[in-house]
Amino acid sequence: MNAESSPTPILEMRGITKHFPGVMANDHADLELYPGEVLALLGENGAGKSTLMNVLVGLYRPDEGEIYVRGQRVEIHSPRDAATLGIGMVHQNFMLVPTMTVAENIILGMTDLPFAPRMDEVARRIREISQRYNLEVDPNAYIWQLSVGEQQRVEILKLLYRGAEILILDEPTAVLTPQESHELGRIIKRMTDEGKSAIFITHKMEEVMEFSQWVRVMQAGKVVAVKKTAETNPQELARLMVGREVLFRLEKDACTPGDVILELRDVSADNDKGLPALRGVSFSIHGGEILGIAGVAGNGQRELAEVVTGLRKVTQGKILINGQERTNKSPLEIIQSGVSHIPADRIGMGVVGDMAVADNIAMKGYRQPPLTEHGILHPRRILELARRMIETFRIATPSPQTHIKFLSGGNIQKAILAREIDACAGLLVAVYPSRGLDVGATEAVRRRLLEQRDAGRAVLLISEDLEELLTIADRIAVLFEGRVMGILPADTADIETLGLMMAGAHESKE
Amino acid sequence: MRIVFEKRESVSRRATVLVPVVSFVVSLIFGAILLAVSGANPFVTYAAMVKGAVGSWYGITETLVKAIPLMLTGLAVSIAFRMRFWNIGAEGQLTLGGVAAAGVALYWSQGLPGWTVLPLAILAGIVAGALWAGIPAVLKAYLKVDETLTTLMLNYVAILYSEHLYYIAWRAPGYNSGTAKFPETAWLPQIAGRANVGLIFAIILAILLWLVFKYTRWGFELKIIGENQTAARYLGINIARNIVLALLLSGALSGLAGACEVLGLSRRLQQGLSVGYGYTAIIVAWMAQLNPIVILFVAILMAALLVGGDQIQMKMRLPASVGLVLQGMILIPMLAGTIFTEYRIRIVRPEKHAQPEVTS
Ligand SMILES: Nc1ncnc2c1ncn2[C@@H]1O[C@H](COP(=O)(O)OP(=O)(O)OP(=O)(O)O)[C@@H](O)[C@H]1O
Numbered sequence: 010m011n012a013e014s015s016p017t018p019i020l021e022m023r024g025i026t027k028h029f030p031g032v033m034a035n036d037h038a039d040l041e042l043y044p045g046e047v048l049a050l051l052g053e054n055g056a057g058k059s060t061l062m063n064v065l066v067g068l069y070r071p072d073e074g075e076i077y078v079r080g081q082r083v084e085i086h087s088p089r090d091a092a093t094l095g096i097g098m099v100h101q102n103f104m105l106v107p108t109m110t111v112a113e114n115i116i117l118g119m120t121d122l123p124f125a126p127r128m129d130e131v132a133r134r135i136r137e138i139s140q141r142y143n144l145e146v147d148p149n150a151y152i153w154q155l156s157v158g159e160q161q162r163v164e165i166l167k168l169l170y171r172g173a174e175i176l177i178l179d180e181p182t183a184v185l186t187p188q189e190s191h192e193l194g195r196i197i198k199r200m201t202d203e204g205k206s207a208i209f210i211t212h213k214m215e216e217v218m219e220f221s222q223w224v225r226v227m228q229a230g231k232v233v234a235v236k237k238t239a240e241t242n243p244q245e246l247a248r249l250m251v252g253r254e255v256l257f258r259l260e261k262d263a264c265t266p267g268d269v270i271l272e273l274r275d276v277s278a279d280n281d282k283g284l285p286a287l288r289g290v291s292f293s294i295h296g297g298e299i300l301g302i303a304g305v306a307g308n309g310q311r312e313l314a315e316v317v318t319g320l321r322k323v324t325q326g327k328i329l330i331n332g333q334e335r336t337n338k339s340p341l342e343i344i345q346s347g348v349s350h351i352p353a354d355r356i357g358m359g360v361v362g363d364m365a366v367a368d369n370i371a372m373k374g375y376r377q378p379p380l381t382e383h384g385i386l387h388p389r390r391i392l393e394l395a396r397r398m399i400e401t402f403r404i405a406t407p408s409p410q411t412h413i414k415f416l417s418g419g420n421i422q423k424a425i426l427a428r429e430i431d432a433c434a435g436l437l438v439a440v441y442p443s444r445g446l447d448v449g450a451t452e453a454v455r456r457r458l459l460e461q462r463d464a465g466r467a468v469l470l471i472s473e474d475l476e477e478l479l480t481i482a483d484r485i486a487v488l489f490e491g492r493v494m495g496i497l498p499a500d501t502a503d504i505e506t507l508g509l510m511m512a513g514a515h516e517s518k519e
Numbered sequence: 520m521r522i523v524f525e526k527r528e529s530v531s532r533r534a535t536v537l538v539p540v541v542s543f544v545v546s547l548i549f550g551a552i553l554l555a556v557s558g559a560n561p562f563v564t565y566a567a568m569v570k571g572a573v574g575s576w577y578g579i580t581e582t583l584v585k586a587i588p589l590m591l592t593g594l595a596v597s598i599a600f601r602m603r604f605w606n607i608g609a610e611g612q613l614t615l616g617g618v619a620a621a622g623v624a625l626y627w628s629q630g631l632p633g634w635t636v637l638p639l640a641i642l643a644g645i646v647a648g649a650l651w652a653g654i655p656a657v658l659k660a661y662l663k664v665d666e667t668l669t670t671l672m673l674n675y676v677a678i679l680y681s682e683h684l685y686y687i688a689w690r691a692p693g694y695n696s697g698t699a700k701f702p703e704t705a706w707l708p709q710i711a712g713r714a715n716v717g718l719i720f721a722i723i724l725a726i727l728l729w730l731v732f733k734y735t736r737w738g739f740e741l742k743i744i745g746e747n748q749t750a751a752r753y754l755g756i757n758i759a760r761n762i763v764l765a766l767l768l769s770g771a772l773s774g775l776a777g778a779c780e781v782l783g784l785s786r787r788l789q790q791g792l793s794v795g796y797g798y799t800a801i802i803v804a805w806m807a808q809l810n811p812i813v814i815l816f817v818a819i820l821m822a823a824l825l826v827g828g829d830q831i832q833m834k835m836r837l838p839a840s841v842g843l844v845l846q847g848m849i850l851i852p853m854l855a856g857t858i859f860t861e862y863r864i865r866i867v868r869p870e871k872h873a874q875p876e877v878t879s
């Protein structure tokens with residue numbers, strides 16, 4: 010159907026069908042990829058994008074369908090088979106070993122290694138590739154020392170090292186800062202210029218428009234539209250995905266602040282490496298107000314959320330919740346003072362993968378009646394709660410008993426949101442709440458945060474997305490190197506000023 | 520044609536049942552080879568084993584005798600393992616439980632009303648086992664000291680201490696080793712052959728544990744801690760306290776096992792209290808996939824193996840070591856088999872397009 014772009018596709022998937030208990034994850038999905046091009050794969054949470062890619066790299070066996078690489082029919086049984094064919098994938102959740110170095114991770118699992126690989130030789134080749142693609146990483150650094158953005162570069166290097174010609178990137182920008190995303194865009198451009206091709210999954214329309222030549226939209230396992238990027242626009246794509254018009258703007262009532270709910274006075278804290286991460290942070294949030302925290306990732310956002318929720322000790326300063334001293338209290342005491350927390354690391358911290366969706370949803374409320382009485386759980390009531398949450402938050406899951414790790418990335422995030430918003434009784438700390446959500450769900454989450462605010466709760470919203478902060482926050486504080494550079498009312502703030510402050514400039518006082 | 524190892528997309532229920540069964544059959548085949556090599560007829564030997572273990576009332580009750588401590592220690596380590604706390608100290612906890620029970624039976628029983636002696640002796644065993652497990656638990660929970668080492672080392676301490684007692688400090692006059700027989704008020708009744716009331720304790724405890732893990736808030740918290748500690752901390756669960764509590768319970772069950780051994784079987788403290796039940800318990804718990812009810816049955820199976828092994832030593836005149844090697848031989852495939860609940864083997868035939876071609 011798109012014969013004009015290039016004669017033969019480097020990759021073709023035909024009629025791929027994949028069932029899981031209770032769901033049809035892929036339903037006769039087709040896909041074509043041409044050399045030197047980027048294909049964007051779009052679709053709502055749970056549409057089947059990751060599944061289709063997992064079939065391609067041999068992690069899942071399709072029930073039906075065929076795969077052709079360079080015109081040849083192939084059977085792919087494992088990622089190793091895929092690698093032999095030059096196909097490599099960077100997963101939604103990285104798969105690196107934290108206690109090993111970059112170089113060790115890169116050669117880990119390779120089959121054609123000598124018995125004792127020469128690590129200096131490996132490091133030399135890694136440097137060569139990093140230079141060619143501008144992928145700055147130290148081969149001898151340990152993974153745990155790297156930021157998320159750097160870890161992703163390692164994942165990409167790993168593929169290039171193994172000579173991948175077809176790269177699959179599953180929501181690579183979800184965890185990146187806008188700067189890092191731009192950088193990634195350049196790297197992809199560099200690779201396609203060399204004739205490599207990429208499949209790119211994202212929920213961000215700008216990226217689709219910027220990076221790709223072709224777009225495929227999936228819905229409930231089927232491919233429902235194939236478009237040339239140049240011939241479409243974000244509104245049309247959003248409509249194709251969700252099946253209705255999506256509002257990119259939200260209506261917001263005026264803020265009616267109540268009592269101060271959270272107050273930080275001159276708070277300092279260290280990061281995991283023992284270096285200062287917060288330096289004398291002070292601010293307060295009233296009930297009925299959303300305070301946004303802007304800043305480039307790594308400037309103390311994570312530590313800020315953790316000190317407020319009791320997960321990290323402060324080295325100096327005071328934290329007050331509802332006027333009561335809550336400095337260095339245990340996470341349980343903080344929870345009991347009405348604080349909810351949507352954490353940045355949803356898989357590692359937010360859920361227990363091998364437990365049921367229902368159990369995960371109950372993990373905040375299980376301490377009190379009605380879910381527990383005299384220490385005895387009421388499974389039936391847990392199930393009822395879960396059913397209600399699954400419906401209100403439109404969590405796509407085969408059943409409440411499904412282990413949550415089998416849900417799609419976005420639906421896991423929705424389950425966390427459901428639990429935390431439902432349990433919230435005063436302060437909601439939301440860290441990148443719309444990360445990994447499709448446009449419809451993003452809109453829904455923002456509306457929920459506004460609902461919380463209108464119900465008189467205080468919301469601390471940490472986000473990298475300035476657009477998001479400007480639409481829903483009432484005031485925006487900018488964090489730079491652990492300091493608050495200034496706090497602006499959202500309706501007078503503009504992206505330029507915020508950008509300057511994020512780079513370290515102080516609020517201009519006129 | 521080539522063979523590929525594929526990760527299963529989900530753990531299949533059929534595999535979790537089938538794998539142990541198939542592994543057991545493979546184990547028997549391996550054992551048979553070993554027997555043939557050492558010059559014994561495998562069929563005759565196996566027949567003798569089965570007959571020895573379950574072929575007579577005596578055999579059945581002897582199997583139960585060994586199953587009791589395996590059940591209790593199996594349940595004990597399963598609690599710790601659920602929290603990924605590698606308690607390999609059940610042996611020491613059992614020994615110390617036996618020592619404490621013996622101490623009460625021997626030295627405290629005089630001044631007390633008769634009916635209190637037995638409960639007190641059992642209680643002493645429980646408490647001793649709990650404390651002995653509590654030490655490594657506290658070290659781990661509050662100081663991050665690796666538990667595999669501490670629990671193992673404490674085994675030696677407990678075992679050597681018990682030896683000191685029955686060889687020297689508590690030795691009955693006129694004997695080379697062993698204490699005097701306990702007064703009858705301290706005897707745990709035997710219910711079938713030499714199998715004692717501990718069997719009933721084990722069954723009740725298994726059911727209780729199953730209920731606790733499934734239906735209580737505490738069980739829910741333990742499960743979360745075992746699955747994902749970062750999430751547990753984030754959810755406000757007190758990890759350190761729960762580790763200590765769970766380990767106290769784990770040690771208590773092992774201590775109870777020790778108490779039942781001395782009060783219900785030997786009725787004196789003597790050599791033979793520590794014969795490795797605490798280690799076999801690890802295998803029992805693992806094979807049962809930590810399910811308390813399944814542990815009861817696996818413990819009986821293991822006990823039958825032990826009794827059967829002893830029988831062939833006596834009846835077939837095989838060297839004692841063959842019986843032990845045979846037991847080990849039977850375990851290895853059963854443990855290795857668990858990998859197939861997560862992976863499966865596929866044989867790929869080279870059809871015209873079945874193999875990925877190697878690109879240049
Ligand atoms: N291993 C599995 N077992 C059972 N169900 C699964 C499994 N993997 C995926 N699913 C189901 O298949 C459907 C498609 O999931 P998939 O991860 O492909 O979605 P996605 O399009 O990548 O969504 P997202 O944007 O949220 O990442 C979902 O309903 C999910 O619950």
Ligand SMILES: [Mg+2]
Pocket residue numbers: 058059060101179417418419
């Ligand atoms: Mg996905």
